[in-house]
Amino acid sequence: PDTPTEVVVIAHHDAHDIGEGALDNGCGVATLVAAARVLAAMESVLETRVRLGTVSGEEVGLVGASALADGxxxxxxxxxxxxDGAGRYRTLRAFLHATPAFADVLAAVEDATxxxxxxxDTLHPYSDHWPFLRAGVPAVQLHSVTPERGRGWGHTQADTRDKVDARxxxxxxxxxxxxxxxxAREDTTIPRASQATLRQRLVDAGMRSGMVAADVWPAAWD
Known part of the structure; x- marks a missing residue:
């Protein structure tokens, strides 16, 4: 619907330069397309506008997501x-990014299905939600419970389509x-992300130095 507010759904379509990118993040894009089909079928019951899109340049500095947030x-x-990470393995995992209110909404979906x-309750700046979090927008990341340690097949030449399960x-x-x-329900309220809370959480987790090195630490936080 044409409403003054909206919910934004994104997935990055670029892959690491040595990988085919089937899991990271072809699965995320495929999940977005599947979600778009479901949302289109229930458009008449959506109470808030939904914007869906894929973005580029995640692997080289969140370029596409930053441009989208700026625009x-x-x-x-x-x-x-x-x-980013959805669709890879059977069980869905959600990172709350310092917004506990998402947990209740996720629980409602879990109970209904x-x-x-x-x-x-994870917070990290290394995916496409980060430019929005920096602007105060609450963001949840849908990932997967991953059986391997670390990245698994991601960012390797073995990140190929045979690893993907259509189910x-x-x-x-x-x-x-x-x-x-x-x-998108009008009565669902997710509080805006507190910049002070985000900063303190990242400092407490010892992430500031790495973020400075990666040039993703907001200058205003100093």
């Missing part, structure tokens, strides 16, 4: 759903769409 009125964005969602893509697409529908 939107972030005050009008109620929430961002970042599908009978599909488990692993909720983790997982369908399930995560459905779950992402239902999450977006809940976030």
């Amino acid at each position: 939107l009125d972030t005050d009008a964005v109620r929430a961002v759903v970042n599908l 009978g599909h488990p969602i692993d909720v983790v 997982t893509l369908r399930e995560h697409g459905m779950l992402a769409a239902l999450l977006v529908r809940e976030l």
Whole structure:
């Protein structure tokens, strides 16, 4: 619907330069497309506008997401759903990024569908939600419970399509769409991200030096 506020759903479509990128992040893009089909089918019941899109340049510095955040009125964005990591493995995992209110919405989706969602109170700046979080927009990242340590097949030449399970893509697409529908309800309120809270959480986690080295530490925080 044509409303003054919106929910933004994004996934990056670039891959690491040595990889095919089937898992990172072809699966995220496929999950977004699946979610778009579900959302289109229930457009008449959406209470807030939903913007879906893929962005480029995540692997080289969140270029596309930064351009998108700069081009939107972030005050009008109620929430961002970042599908970086969704669709890779059977169980969906959600990173709250210092916004506990997402947990209740995710629990409602989990209860309604009978599909488990692993909720983790994680905050990190290394994906496409970060330019929006910096602007105060609450953001949740949908990932997957990964059986391997670290990146697994990601960022390697083995990140190929044979690792992908179409059933997982369908399930995560459905779950992402239902999450977006809940976030689009007029009576769903997700508080804006506190910059002071974000800064302190990252400092406490010892991430400041790495963020400075990666040039993602906001200058205003000093």
